[in-house]
Amino acid sequence: MHRIGYFLTDEFQVMALGTQSVFEFANVVAREPVYEVRNYSLGGGEVHSSQGVFVRTQAVGDGSEADSWMVSGVVDPTRRLIPKEELRFIHQANQLSRRTVGLCTGAFVLGEAGLLDGRRATTHWAYADALQRLCPEARIEADHIFIVDGPIWTSAGLTAAMDLALGMVEKDLGPEIATAVARVLVMNQRRTGGQSQQSAMLKLAPKSDRVQTALEYARKHLAQPIRVDDLARAANLSPRQFGRIFQAETGKSPAKAIEQLRLEAARTMIERGRHPLEVIARETGFRDRGHLREVLVRECGVSPQSLRREARGDA
Template identity: 40%
Template sequence: MAKTLGRSPSRFLRPRTVALLAVANAQILDVTGPLEVFGSANRCLIEKGLRTVPAYRLHILAERAGPVTMNNGLQLVATRAMRGRKEPIDSLLIAGGSGVREARQDEKLIRWIGQAARSARRVASICSGAFLLAATGLLDGRRATTHWEDCAWLAREFPDIRVEPDRIFVRDGKFYSSGGVTAGMDLALHLVEQDWGRAVAVEVARSLVLFLRRPGGQSQFSPHLAAESGREAIRRAQRHILDHPEADLSVPALAAVAGMSPRNFARAFLADTGTTPAKFVEQARIDAARLRLEQSDAAIESIARGCGFGAPERMRRAFHRHLSIDPSSYRKTFSSTLETRHDRASAQL
């Protein structure tokens, strides 16, 4: 049975340590989200008969073992202190959160991260945890990302890092960095797939009721996440765009939906959302097309028309601008309905 998953269980026989560093006032999902992915991988591998013991040994690290207060007031228990650990760290993950600003000033912490990162097989920052990893100097000359709100700050603070603000996660050598909060789960799924293959990653995604891992090149900021305007007229136009990507979404048409003149609408939309109507529309159409590519077997031409692009070539150019991939390749690599994905995974299992 092991061979049917495409990866031999002898890929690594002994459990590997995944250690997630959580400073005080870390973002709780930066900690629990990625660890749950690795924990689900452990369960999946044992249930499928690929292992008799867990593949990953999971630890939360902190300055000292014991309770660590998260930025929402809840506490998690660190199972190990950073110093004095016995087993080597295979994968070092660094959580972000509001506590990162203060933690950056802790020279001993930064020195420990640098030492641990140099000896680990792979190192990943989650969200604003990138600032702690960047402070070690190990990201200088490398590509990285963080939460979209903090990318400009990361670029200013660390000009030697090539910050990629429009990515779910970025890999440069053994160093990984992810966008905001739940993007850490996308990154963790990617790491599991590296170790155990796509079929296992699919099963883990299904068990967590997640979409199959988003590509690292996919934008972490979409119109669905954009802060709504304070003006009801602009909110009405936003909802119309998201609900009807195939419609006429020109400025005059949207101004009519909002009950404003085209000139006033364009100005108000930019002031309230920070982007132009045209850019918002294009991203909304890309999001709609992406979901249809992932969740249906509809023809590319049909999706292009249904999402307002008209010609497939226009959709292809938009995908290249925003996702650096063409629609056909996107579908082939990241797509299909949950049932189809389950059928493929079951065939491999």
């Protein structure tokens, strides 16, 4: 049995508790109680979230043995003074457990406890610079969903913690169980740790349903040649109208937007490491592996081989 301990403090982000559903449904999918989840705090009793919801907790030290400690964050970690007793507990818990996890801005607690020194880590993009200043000996990578560096796991903001929890399930129980859990939770896709915190669709930020529909059409047909006429037809607009509206709403040409969608899909396939680069290039609409490499280096500053090696290191 894997014992998961959630360490909560007053004003914790309530989204941290959402990750418990991943372990709950891992038990359902596995058809046995693989995970035991408990909530802890320094003194026990009721702990209030940033939304005012309270959670009953056990006091640490009161049978608080866990294989993995999930450390919650707060909305603004730069305004919180972390008590010394909390840091002592986190440091001790890390020595006695298999994993210590900083959920979103929970990475600040790990950093203050000295657990990030010499390691790679991430947090919510809005506080990445502040975490780097707090932990000058760490390598804070602001554009990752989650990062695994030895026994230390850290995630980006909010929903990225769900991806991290799925990564834990995959590590413990295998990819089939993790994928089944994601399907039960109706997650649109399983995001690997190396993916960007901001998706291409989110960055484009279309304002109308018509442009959104055109982008969805493009994402579903990446392996095929996609013309502006095809996108205009999906949006029920003339090509001229579509081009004007698309540029006004996204700030990009349709060709550039499609390239970004293709690149994001290719990065995901490269990081998962299940297909040769020739297959990935073909499935995501690039001419060949050379074209894929050219665009990846130009836009992301990294080669496909380096991206795959980094993803394997995170795994």
